[in-house]
Amino acid sequence: MGLEGVGDGAIHEILSKLGPNDTGKVSCVSKRFRDSASVDSLWSKICLDDLDLVSPQDPQGNPAPSFKAAYQLWREAFAMYPWPLVLRVKRCWGKLKSWLSKNYPEAEATLRGGASESDIEQLERLLKVKLPLPTRVLYRFHDGQELPAMNLTGNPFLLLGIIGGYDFYDHLVNVYLLPLSQVIVETRKARYCWGFTSRSKYIVVAASSTSAKKLFFFNCTKGQLYVGTSKLSTDRDMIPCVPNSLIRSVRGSSGDQHQDAMLLWLEEHGRRMESGIIKVREQEEIRSISLFPEVPPLCSTTVTNGVKIRASAVFVPELANLQHDIDKYLFAYSIRMSLLPDGCIINGMTFNSCQLKLRHWQIRSNDAVAFIDDGEAMIGEVLVCLVISLSVVVASADDISVKTFMCWKN
Structure with missing residues (x-):
């Protein structure tokens, strides 16, 4: 018995095991198979598996x-890019948006x-640059964030940057992912003020919205992402954000191999969000994404006499x-x-x-005391002394031990 004699249910079951490309090929066999494949x-199911779509939508x-029409619209919109790369970028943005939707919808709205x-x-x-394919696709999904009205001038009441930040003294x-229009503005400013030339191929892709100058530069030729140091303005001193060994095939044709530092950086940021390392903190009724780790081993906790200390x-x-x-x-430390x-x-x-x-x-x-901080806190009448030893492990740095001697009153 040939395939033409197979029942519709069996054909549907067979087609459900195929990917979109093979399903399209089967539809060319005959009118019956075209109808079954449509x-x-x-x-x-294909849209859910590939694009995580629960309703038929175009990329906008x-x-x-229909779902078939939606899939066709997606393929047409990104026809110039390797499809595996498009799916990977969509998953990256999907994780970020899912976390933001649950934990910080105000930031997702930006x-x-x-x-x-x-x-x-x-x-x-x-x-005068050429963006690597992964970064191009990242911007095709989302053109950065809407910036606060007081754009990058220090408005402390709008801490909606999805990259997050920290606060001490x-x-x-609080770092925002810049839209392309602001990338142009900030890159031109960096070239004018700090001597970056167009031949260096650096562009500013993320920046803090506060008065503290934290800037991220993307090298479009190398595919590497850098963050500025205190010597950025005088010596153009920067630190790479991703190991160079992980960056590969930023301009090749193999979609499975494409990964520049922008994509890797955002994927790692999403992983830290999902795992609970990064959380939203509220201080003085102002919420923001805090980069202080919240999960061991990057965060250490201990309990003494019913008091929990986290460092x-x-x-x-x-x-x-x-x-x-x-x-x-x-390093800045946080003890809660x-x-x-x-x-x-x-x-x-x-x-x-x-x-x-x-x-x-x-x-x-290591074993040497690097810093001692003494000071007063709340003044009480009855004192109870607690001695607590904590260990804070920081990625890519020596272990830092925090030993705390605290006086409590009940």
Whole structure:
């Protein structure tokens, strides 16, 4: 019995095991197979598996007449790019948007629609660069973020940057992914103020919206992403964000091999969000994405007498000085304390509140004390001394030990 004698149910089952390319080939066999390969339930599964679409939509989010039509619109919109790369970029953005939707919808709302090919070509023409394919596709999905009204001038009340940041003393950082129009503005400014030439092929792709100058530069030739140090303005000193060994085939034709630093950086950022390393913090009724790690081993916690202490550290590249031995790598640390539900238990007695009176932090690099911080906190009448040892592990740096001597009152 030939295939023409096979029942419709069996044909549908066979087609459901095929990918979109093979399904398209089968549709060319005969009218019957073309009709079977056009059933929308079949393309619904393909759209869900490939594009994570639960309803038929085009790349701009507009409704499509069917799942098959939606898939065709997606393939046509990205016909100039390797399809595996398009799917990988879509997954990258999907993870970021899913996390933002659940944890920080206000920041998700700032994501712009995708840039057009003409938008990208205009940037390339004006800045005399050629974007690697992964970065081009990233911008085709989302053209960065809508920036605060006080664009990059230090408005502290709009901390919606999806890259996040940190806050210590008077240093506040919150990084936005720039839209192409602002990439042009900031890159021209960098070339004028700091001596970057068009031949260097650097463009500014992300920046803090606060007065703290944290800038990310993308090298369009190498496909590497850099972050500026404290010597950026004088020596154009920068640190690579991704190991060079991971960057490959930024201009080749094999879609499975394409990955530049922009794509790898955003994928890692999404992974840290999903795993809980990065969370949204609220301070003085202002929410923002905090880069202080929240999950071990990048974050250390201990509990003593019902008081939970959590310590973590984050690298602050914009204050680092690679030319100086002492300030070569600068880290900010965060120590957070909270009372467990059972309260503070001391000598068998339970207290439902306690206050920190004094602090004594010892910051250790390897076995040497690198920094000591003493100071007052809340003043109480009855003091109970607790001694807690913590270890903070920071990626790509020596282990930092934080030993805390704290005085509490109940």
